[in-house]
Amino acid sequence: xxxxxxxxxxxxxxxxxxxxxxxxxxxxxxxxxxxxxxxxxxxxxxxxxxxxxxxxxxxxxxxxxxxxxxxxxxxxxxxxxxxxxxxxxxxxxxxxxxxxxxxxxxxxxxxxxxxxxxxxxxxxxxxxxxxxxxxxxxxxxxxxxxxxxxxxxxxxxxxxxxxxxxxxxxxxxxxxxxxxxxxxxxxxxxxxxxxxxxxxxxxxxxxxxxxxxxxxxxxxxxxxxxxxxxxxxxxxxxxxxxxxxxxxxxxxxxxxxxxxxxxxxxxxxxxxxxxxxxxxxxxxxxxxxxxxxxxxxxxxxxxxxxxxxxxxxxxxxxxxxxxxxx
Numbered sequence: 306x307x308x309x310x311x312x313x314x315x316x317x318x319x320x321x322x323x324x325x326x327x328x329x330x331x332x333x334x335x336x337x338x339x340x341x342x343x344x345x346x347x348x349x350x351x352x353x354x355x356x357x358x359x360x361x362x363x364x365x366x367x368x369x370x371x372x373x374x375x376x377x378x379x380x381x382x383x384x385x386x387x388x389x390x391x392x393x394x395x396x397x398x399x400x401x402x403x404x405x406x407x408x409x410x411x412x413x414x415x416x417x418x419x420x421x422x423x424x425x426x427x428x429x430x431x432x433x434x435x436x437x438x439x440x441x442x443x444x445x446x447x448x449x450x451x452x453x454x455x456x457x458x459x460x461x462x463x464x465x466x467x468x469x470x471x472x473x474x475x476x477x478x479x480x481x482x483x484x485x486x487x488x489x490x491x492x493x494x495x496x497x498x499x500x501x502x503x504x505x506x507x508x509x510x511x512x513x514x515x516x517x518x519x520x521x522x523x524x525x526x527x528x529x530x531x532x533x534x535x536x537x538x539x540x541x542x543x544x545x546x547x548x549x550x551x552x553x554x555x556x557x558x559x560x561x562x563x564x565x566x567x568x569x570x571x572x573x574x575x576x577x578x579x580x581x582x583x584x585x586x587x588x589x590x591x592x593x594x595x596x597x598x599x600x601x602x603x604x605x606x607x608x609x610x611x612x613x614x615x616x617x618x619x620x621x622x623x624x625x626x627x628x629x630x631x
Contacts, residue, residue, distance in 0.1 A: 386416075417524045423593055489599045494506060509542065509545060516539050516589075
């Protein structure tokens with residue numbers, strides 16, 4: 306029964322990962338910068354110059370800030386946070402218009418702090434030929450065939466360990482999103498670094514947790530600020546990636562094996578011509594996608610299955626079929 310449960314989580318992870326990568330490799334837009342003051346803008350307030358309403362955002366629970374804005378101005382309103390004037394949308398119709406119906410009218414933008422932390426050469430922040438090349442490399446490393454040949458048994462072990470850990474826990478409730486963030490982080494490290502990830506796991510996690518705390522901070526690089534601490538952690542992460550690349554190159558020169566078995570190997574392919582800085586930016590970017598996008602998708606999948614027993618039953622049948630035929 307435990308193997309079935311582990312495979313169930315594993316199957317959801319793979320499906321969610323592919324969906325997240327599709328979202329990651331598109332050109333979505335969440336925040337639109339104001340280009341012309343002559344254009345009509347939705348209701349709302351912009352607050353102080355540069356700072357905007359960031360202080361109000363972090364002086365309370367951010368959910369309360371956005372809920373109060375929505376209650377006052379509706380599902381579409383303007384504000385100014387993290388150094389960016391922006392329009393916030395919350396209705397399904399508006400989101401569909403931005404991401405699907407009129408996606409060609411928008412370009413991806415992120416808060417300046419997040420862009421500097423992830424790295425400007427990450428796939429999120431680029432278009433054109435470079436974006437297309439990165440997309441090909443990422444999808445090659447995470448193709449179903451690659452996952453099956455290189456990672457399936459290892460991801461299954463992570464899934465089983467996660468479930469066993471939750472079963473041994475003494476808490477009466479489980480925070481699904483929190484647990485999935487931890488789970489997808491472990492799978493992301495395995496997918497990026499392969500079997501070598503255990504050498505760097507603890508150091509990578511320590512640095513990334515510090516980096517994560519500064520994602521939505523103001524880009525003020527002064528000692529003591531979250532942004533300053535996050536940028537120091539980011540340098541450490543880049544150093545770990547650089548060290549791993551150096552070790553890999555020495556190994557490849559000795560064994561002459563250019564067949565990529567993980568994402569780092571895919572990025573390092575001689576024919577691709579990526580610099581070490583470009584590789585580091587995209588490795589950190591993929592970890593970010595796993596911790597946020599993929600974990601969110603899996604959490605919502607679990608909720609959907611819990612709310613729809615018939616669908617859960619159909620998925621369980623498929624899992625049993627896969628278990629005995631894979």
